[in-house]
Amino acid sequence: MIKIVKRDQPSRAIFFFTPVLAIFLTLVAGGLIFFILGFKPFEALKFFFIVPIADKYGFSELLLKATPLCLIAIGLSFCFKSNNWNIGAEGQLTFGAIVSGGVALLFYEQEGFYILPLVILAGAIGGMLYASIPAILKTYFNTNEILVSLMLVYVSKLILDYLVVGPWSNPEGFNFPETRQFSDSAKLPLLFEGLRIHAGIFLALAAVVISWFVFYKTYLGFQMKVSGFSLKTARYAGYKGKKMIILVFLISGACAGLAGVGEITGPIGQLHREISPDYGFTAIIVAFLGRLHPVGIIFASLVVAITYLGAETAQIFMQIPKYTGQVFQGMILFFLLASDYLLFFKIKFIGSKK
Amino acid sequence: MHKFFIRSFVSSLVLLFTFTVAAIAKDVKAAFVYIGPTGDHGWTYQHDVGRKAVEAAGFKTTYVEGVPESADAERVLRQLANSGHDIIFTTSFGYMNPTNKVAKEFPNVKFEHATGYKREHPNVSTYAARFYEGRTILGTIAGTMTKSNVIGYVASFPIPEVIRGINSFTLAAQKVNPNIKTKIVWAFTWYDPGKEAEAAKALIDQGADVIAQHTDSTAIVQMAEKAGVYAFGQASDMDKFAPKAVLTSVENNWGPYYVDRVKAVANGTWNQKDTWHGIGDGMVVISDLDSQMPADLRSKVKKLQADLASGKVHSFTGPIYDQKGNLMVAEGKTADDGMLAGMMTYVKGVEGDIPK
Numbered sequence: 001m002i003k004i005v006k007r008d009q010p011s012r013a014i015f016f017f018t019p020v021l022a023i024f025l026t027l028v029a030g031g032l033i034f035f036i037l038g039f040k041p042f043e044a045l046k047f048f049f050i051v052p053i054a055d056k057y058g059f060s061e062l063l064l065k066a067t068p069l070c071l072i073a074i075g076l077s078f079c080f081k082s083n084n085w086n087i088g089a090e091g092q093l094t095f096g097a098i099v100s101g102g103v104a105l106l107f108y109e110q111e112g113f114y115i116l117p118l119v120i121l122a123g124a125i126g127g128m129l130y131a132s133i134p135a136i137l138k139t140y141f142n143t144n145e146i147l148v149s150l151m152l153v154y155v156s157k158l159i160l161d162y163l164v165v166g167p168w169s170n171p172e173g174f175n176f177p178e179t180r181q182f183s184d185s186a187k188l189p190l191l192f193e194g195l196r197i198h199a200g201i202f203l204a205l206a207a208v209v210i211s212w213f214v215f216y217k218t219y220l221g222f223q224m225k226v227s228g229f230s231l232k233t234a235r236y237a238g239y240k241g242k243k244m245i246i247l248v249f250l251i252s253g254a255c256a257g258l259a260g261v262g263e264i265t266g267p268i269g270q271l272h273r274e275i276s277p278d279y280g281f282t283a284i285i286v287a288f289l290g291r292l293h294p295v296g297i298i299f300a301s302l303v304v305a306i307t308y309l310g311a312e313t314a315q316i317f318m319q320i321p322k323y324t325g326q327v328f329q330g331m332i333l334f335f336l337l338a339s340d341y342l343l344f345f346k347i348k349f350i351g352s353k354k
Numbered sequence: 355m356h357k358f359f360i361r362s363f364v365s366s367l368v369l370l371f372t373f374t375v376a377a378i379a380k381d382v383k384a385a386f387v388y389i390g391p392t393g394d395h396g397w398t399y400q401h402d403v404g405r406k407a408v409e410a411a412g413f414k415t416t417y418v419e420g421v422p423e424s425a426d427a428e429r430v431l432r433q434l435a436n437s438g439h440d441i442i443f444t445t446s447f448g449y450m451n452p453t454n455k456v457a458k459e460f461p462n463v464k465f466e467h468a469t470g471y472k473r474e475h476p477n478v479s480t481y482a483a484r485f486y487e488g489r490t491i492l493g494t495i496a497g498t499m500t501k502s503n504v505i506g507y508v509a510s511f512p513i514p515e516v517i518r519g520i521n522s523f524t525l526a527a528q529k530v531n532p533n534i535k536t537k538i539v540w541a542f543t544w545y546d547p548g549k550e551a552e553a554a555k556a557l558i559d560q561g562a563d564v565i566a567q568h569t570d571s572t573a574i575v576q577m578a579e580k581a582g583v584y585a586f587g588q589a590s591d592m593d594k595f596a597p598k599a600v601l602t603s604v605e606n607n608w609g610p611y612y613v614d615r616v617k618a619v620a621n622g623t624w625n626q627k628d629t630w631h632g633i634g635d636g637m638v639v640i641s642d643l644d645s646q647m648p649a650d651l652r653s654k655v656k657k658l659q660a661d662l663a664s665g666k667v668h669s670f671t672g673p674i675y676d677q678k679g680n681l682m683v684a685e686g687k688t689a690d691d692g693m694l695a696g697m698m699t700y701v702k703g704v705e706g707d708i709p710k
Contacts, residue, residue, distance in 0.1 A: 061429050161542055165511065165709065174471060175513045175698060176447060196428070267425035272448065274423040312430050315418050316385075316437060322420050323391070 003348045010343045018342060019289050019296070022335035023303060029331055030324075039320060047317050048310035048328075060195040062305050064267065067197075068093075068259035068276070070301035071204040072283035074211045075255025077292040078248040081215070082224040083231060086249060088134065088149025089256040090280025092127040094156035096257020097264045098163065099126025101271040104186035104264075105168060105179055115185040120203075120261050127257020128250045130156065135249030139242040145249075153280070164272055178272035188266045200262030207255055212294040224248065256280060277308070285333045304329060382620045384408055384612070385439040386417040387430060389446035390545055396570030396589040397544065400606040401445045401468075403590075407609030413616050423448025428456060435460040441619045443612065444468065454478055464624050466615060469515065471695075476626050481611060484632030485515075486522035486694070487662050488604030489566070490669040491640055491655055492586045493526025495601055496534075496564040498651050499584055503533045506557025506565040508574055510544050512708045514697045516568050521701045522669040523566055528703050536704045537562060547573035558583055575600050591641040602655075603641040610636055630691065634663040670694065675702045 030048070031041035053059045072089045079086040100123030107115045134148040164177045173180075188198040215221040223244055227234040234241060263275050286304050290297030311325025386405045390398040398419065409415050416439060421430050427449050434442050435456055441464040444453045450470035457465040457475045465478045473480055496505050505527060509516050524536045537560055539553040551573040554565050558577070564584045567574045572595040578585035579596035587593060587603025611629065618624040631637035640659055643652045661667035670689035674682045676699045683689050689697075700708060 057432075064425070165542070174696060177511055177513075178448075181451075196425075263425055267428060270451070272423065274448065277422045277424050277426060308426070309429075312418055312421075312426075312433065316416055316433060319416075322418060 001350050003350050004345050005348050007344055007346055011346075014342050016291060016296070018339040019291060019300070019336060021339050021342075022289070022332055025335040025339070026328060026331045029335075030328055033324070033327070034320070037320070039318060044314060044318060044320060047314045047320075048324075049306055051317070052306065052309035052313045057195060058309070060192070060197040061309060062302060063201060064197050065305035065308055066301040067201050067204045068262055068279045069283050069286045069304055070297055071200075071207055071259040071262070072256050072280055073286035073290060073297045073301060074204070074207040074294060075252035076283055076287040077211065077290075077294070077297065078214075078224065078251045080228075080287060081292050082227045082244060082248050084135075084138075084245055084248055085146045086131065086134065086149050086252050087146050087284065088131075088151075088153050088280070089252065089283055090276065090278060091149065091153035091156040092130045092253040092256035093260040093263075093276055093280045094153070094160055095130035095260075096123040096125075096127035096253070097260030097271065097275050098156070098160055099123060099129075100257070100261045101179065101182075101264050102168070104182040105271075107183060107186055108180055109183055111183060111185045113185070115183070116188070116265070119186050119265060120258065123257045123261030124254040125257070127253040127255070127260065129253070131249040131253025131256070132246065135246045139245050160271070160275075161273060168271065170270075179270050181270045182265060186265060187269060188262065196267050198262070198266040200258075200266050203258050203262065207258075208294045208298060215294070220244070220247070256283075259283075282329060285329055289332060289336055304332070307332075381414070382441070382616060383414045383416065383439045384616045384619075385434040385442045386415065387421050387427070387434070387442065387444045387446075387449060388417060388419040389423070389448070390420060390570070392417070392419050394545060394570060395572050395592065395595070397606070398445070398570075400589050401443070401608055404608030404612045405443075408612045408616050411613045411617070413620075421449075428452040431456040432459070435463045440464065441466065441616055441624070464615075464619055473626060473628065479615075479627045479629070481627075481629040481631075482515075483606060483608075483637040484630055485604060485606070485638055486518045486669050487632040488638045488640060489519045489523040490526040490662060490667075491658060492566055492602070492604065493523035493528075494530055494655060494658060495586075495647065495651065496523070496566060496584075497527030497529070497531035499601065499647065500527075500531065500534060500564045502561045502563045503531065503535065504561045504563065505534055505536050506554065506560070506562030507536050507538050508550055508553040508557065508565065508567040508569055509538050509540050510569050511542060512540065512698075514695060517700065517708065518694055518697045519568050520704060521674075521697065524701055524703050525670070525674065534703065538704065538706055540709055541569055543569065545570045547571040550574050551577045554578060554585075555581075572596070587641065593641065593644075598646075601644045601647060605639040605641055607637055607639045632662070633659060634665065676700065677702055677704065 031045055034041045034044040053062050076089055100119045103122040104119045133152060134145040137143040137148050138145045164179055168179045170178055170180045188200050191197050223239045264271055268275060282304060286300045290300035307325045307328040311322045314320040315322040388398040392398055392402040405415050405417055418430050421427055431452055443466045445468045447469045450467055450472050453465050453467045454472050454474040457478045461477055467480050469482045470480050507520055527534045537557055539556055541549050541553045543549050550569050550571050554574040554577040557565055558581045565574060565578050566586050567588050570589055572592050575585040575587060575592050575596035578599035584601050585599045587600050589606050591603045591605055593600045643655060668688040670683060672683035672687045673685040676682050
């Protein structure tokens with residue numbers, strides 16, 4: 001017989017084991033879906049998870065895809081750790097891209113070493129400004145940050161639409177909704193000839209290191225942790241809650257804004273309507289899959305990035321519908337949430353004698 | 355025994371046929387990159403119908419659907435070029451820069467970009483259809499069928515392609531009914547059933563009793579069906595989605611062009627081109643005319659269709675005036691392709707301003 005027993009304390013080993021379990025269950029369920037659809041499950045999984053990264057180019061594309069996911073998820077982990085539910089990273093990414101793209105267009109056809117730092121800085125500031133809206137509304141007007149940050153995503157996309165259709169559209173572009181191409185000085189340098197991976201990856205890695213330091217070596221990190229466990233305790237301990245809420249939102253917004261900069265000054269090279277395939281939302285999955293831990297987020301961003309690449313490869317070589325990539329992302333989150341059950345409960349097998 | 359011989363005879367015929375087709379095909383592989391799902395019953399659906407025609411002609415094809423116009427497009431294109439495809443059709447405007455970028459790296463692969471204007475490398479061609487010819491037909495029908503003299507038009511983005519369609523539609527409607535007004539709602543999307551339905555609803559509320567659309571979903575014709583007004587199908591024959599509302603549809607027929615271009619690759623005769631085909635070349639097709647239309651209108655439309663195909667009638671024949679009354683095309687002249695390609699002003703009779 002099986003009995004389910006509540007744990008006295010959440011298990012730390014299980015805490016880091018469940019993401020692995022979730023990925024494993026996703027693979028099993030994915031294989032099953034492929035089988036039901038009439039594909040050979042192992043071959044399909046091979047095209048999904050191995051073929052896309054089997055060569056140097058494929059691996060560089062994986063890193064390119066994982067960079068914005070990692071960057072945003074690191075930023076989100078500041079918010080989520082301290083009980084602030086910032087769902088609007090996509091909007092902060094978009095607004096950061098708008099501000100940095102605006103600066104890049106200001107320097108159209110100009111060269112200079114100072115342009116790129118300005119463009120990057122503008123993106124971070126743009127993201128921070130946009131994230132400060134839900135933060136300030138939450139701290140001073142007690143609004144729900146989930147709703148506000150989510151709704152602002154759509155606002156940011158409409159602002160971007162307006163700009164690329166109207167005032168910022170390429171004068172030589174027959175009114176198509178896109179801006180001019182940025183000058184080379186406004187673009188992130190490529191790391192290798194012939195590959196698309198760019199210097200933005202260093203921004204992501206820096207974010208990983210800094211966040212680790214803040215989480216585990218600073219007073220702020222401790223405050224965040226305590227607020228995450230219990231807001232009342234935090235208040236009792238005399239922490240300045242409002243300041244911290246605004247700070248984590250600003251950090252989160254800056255990271256998302258930088259991710260936007262990486263896209264438009266990296267592989268895209270201009271502003272148009274579709275600068276992000278919803279990285280800001282997918283990064284939420286990444287943050288939780290990585291257990292809000294900087295190193296965990298690196299691995300999680302790679303795992304989720306591969307579901308994008310794999311979906312394309314599987315469609316090209318096996319005619320599997322590309323939307324299965326989204327099914328995989330959904331399943332990872334579902335199994336992760338489901339297996340979190342094991343954190344608080346354990347399964348005991350009874351019946352056989354000790 | 356007798357049966358056995360017949361069977362083996364038939365099967366050897368089939369085999370022979372298969373081999374012959376395979377020999378003609380010369381292993382040319384074509385790839386298609388789609389912006390939406392193949393089941394959108396609009397833009398992407400019709401491109402996929404074209405792909406199936408290529409397949410039926412004996413060539414191997416691959417497609418990738420739902421490719422965003424973000425940084426992802428370039429990777430998909432490179433992967434297709436890298437995996438043995440000889441010709442790649444990129445079927446959305448936003449693929450223009452990635453197409454030209456990847457084409458530079460793969461000079462032996464041919465690229466065909468739909469609705470764009472950049473051909474930066476000798477292995478890039480562009481193609482588009484003269485949909486405005488189809489809209490001349492729709493305008494003629496709308497101008498005749500309307501009772502409120504208000505015609506609604508759901509538009510996507512203020513680009514020349516869409517403005518041209520609005521103008522050609524309005525000019526044709528005015529020709530049969532000088533009192534009509536065309537009201538525009540900009541949906542700022544190519545495919546969003548929710549937004550499109552809302553736009554159609556807004557137009558119907560403003561008194562429009564015929565709705566035209568330059569977006570891709572079936573939501574508008576379904577909304578028209580519900581409200582009891584007329585509508586026209588876009589990209590594919592949408593009659594089955596709204597049998598009472600849909601009077602006819604303008605179909606995008608890419609198959610002949612696709613087969614032609616893939617065959618050209620197989621024969622080694624492919625060359626860079628900028629193709630802009632209309633009703634005459636069969637790239638724009640008018641679906642069956644609904645029986646709710648009076649018989650004389652139907653025969654008039656049939657004749658107009660034939661005249662547009664032969665070139666006897668041009669959608670933009672002067673005199674054409676813009677909204678302010680300035681002459682755009684003089685009497686007896688027709689607009690040239692350069693003017694059509696850059697058309698960014700409304701003709702007289704269209705209400706409102708082009709969003710800037």
